[in-house]
Amino acid sequence: MVTTRGQTAASEGKPASTTKQAKPASSKKKASPTRKRRTKKAVEQAKEEEKPELGSKRDVEEVEKEPEVAGGEKEVEEPPTKKAKAEVEPQEAAETGKETAAGEAAAKEEAAATRETVTEEEEAAKEEATAKEVAAKEEEVPKEEVAAKEEDHPAKHAFQEGVIERGHIYFFYRPKVELEEAHSIDDVQRFNILLVPRPPEFAIEPVTTETTNVEEEEGPMKILQPGADVVPAAQPTDVKKKPFRLITVGKKSLPDPEIGGGKGGGRKQVFWATITTVGDDLEELEEGLGEREYETKTRGQRYQGPARLAGRGAYAIVNTQARTQSTRETHLGYHLSHPDPEHFGEVQRVLGIHEASSFVVQVKNPLAPTIGAIRAGLPSYRKVEFPDNIMKEVFGYNKEAEHTRGREDYGLRFTSVERREMLDYEGVELLFIAAREGEEGLESSLGEGRGEALTETELKEAQEDVETVLKELAIDAEKIPAEPLKGEWI
Secondary structure, eight states, X not given: OOOOHHHHHHHTTOOOOOOOOXXXXXXXXOOOHHHHHHHHHHHHHHHHHTOOOTTSHHHHHHHHHSOXXXXXXXXXXXXXXHHHHHHHOHHHHHHHHHHHHHHHHHHHHHHHHHHHHXXXXXXXXXXXXXXXXXXXXXXXXXXXXXXXXXXXXXXXXSOOOEEEEEEEEEEEEEEOTTOSOOOSGGGEEXXXXXXXXXXXXXXXXXXXXXXXXXXXXXXXXXXXXXXXXXXXXXXXXXXXXXXXXXXXXXXXSOOOTTSSOSTTOOSOOEEEEEEEEEEEEHXXXXXXXXXXEEEETTTEEXXXXXXXEEEEEEEEEEEEOOSSGGGOEEEEEEEEEESOGGGXXXXXXXXXXXXXXXXXXXXXXXXXXXXXXSOOSOOGGGSOOOOHHHHHHTSOOOTTSSOOSSSBTTBXXXXXXXXXXXXXXXXXXXXXXXXXXXXXXXXXXXOTTHHHHHHHHHHHHTTSOXXXXXXXXXXXXXXXXXXXXXXXXX
16 A cells, blocks of 8 residues: 555654645746755665676676685685686696796796805905905004914924024135235134025925835825935025025134044034024125225224135034933034035135034023123123023023023023024024034934935035026125135135
8 A cells, every 4th residue: 555645644643744736747847956966866776776686797896806804705606707717728727827836936046046146245245355354454463463473383382303494505704904805814804604594405396206006096105315304405596585694703713623522632612603694685695795995983984895705505404302401402514515625725724614514503591691711792782682482491581480490590501492593583692512524424413314415415516606606695706706715815
């Protein structure tokens, strides 16, 4: 049953309004604004009612756009077109998935490789930066600290047994001031020994090898000849830089091993020597050995002639081990190549130079006072100042301890050359004790075939001319005379 507006109002308890008759259709009365709004609202409601039912294309698209919620997903049936396509092309979809997965894996591997490459480059850059930083710090470290670190090596704190040095030895004498030539020992102002250390020959030149069938599989075994550790490598010529050590002999001649010693022969001859120069610049050495002019307050201008070369050969310094430090010995042995036996003359005889000879070498404690009738030795301001480790470990002196080695407060008065570095300081005072003369005496002092090895080596080097010998020291033959190598004074 259709209710009228009046009935509706009556049911609600409201008075019914009087209904008006509808106007003819031909009437074109303009609608009010309120009527327009109502009409618009009604149109919108109609549109809402006309929305397609669930399952239509539009509804499916809207459902697909809704985000999925875990645990609360609402199953929506796919449109027939998509469902059919998925059923028709399942293989293509699977292959596409595999290709996508493979592409993603390849991309990950490439990214990992890129990261690894970048990491390696970063590490290399960091290492380079660290190396530069360390190098910069090392440059900033004072040389004294670097030397101190090197001294801390255990090998430098122990007694060095066996051959501690080998090289070539040169003997020079210089005439007194204002003398053009020297004709006797009385005309000699100073007598010097020059030591030029060299590595062993086997460390530079190929070593004699012997092989057997068994050794061919394991490689050749190197065999060194007895005494090879004292044979110095050949001296390069015309080289301006070489380490050297210049020693000044106190008595202007070497002690004679044949004098004294033996039964009733008394004590062996002893002489003092001082390491006056330690360096590596041969030009400065030549300048120091060359002629010089100088001015004095009392005598005016003075002149001194150049030094003369009186001998050249090879030397070795060998330490022998013993139960106690006081019984250890350091032997310095040499064998000459120039002059040869035919040209040995008065110069070599007076200066105490032998074709082959050896000495026992001791180092004086710089803190020990000079004793004896002849007060030989250097003044205190010229004496060496050894590092604390040498004074403590070699001489037994420890300024912080109450007791020292030996009877005196300063430790031992003399000691052997426990370490080679003890000879690398200027102002070191040496005590040379004549030991043995001749090739047999040299072998007896050095032992283990070393004397024979030096003898054989210098017989070969004797073939070199004097100019080659001078070139070993980068010395001009016109500045340093070598005529005394013929046994004659000049």
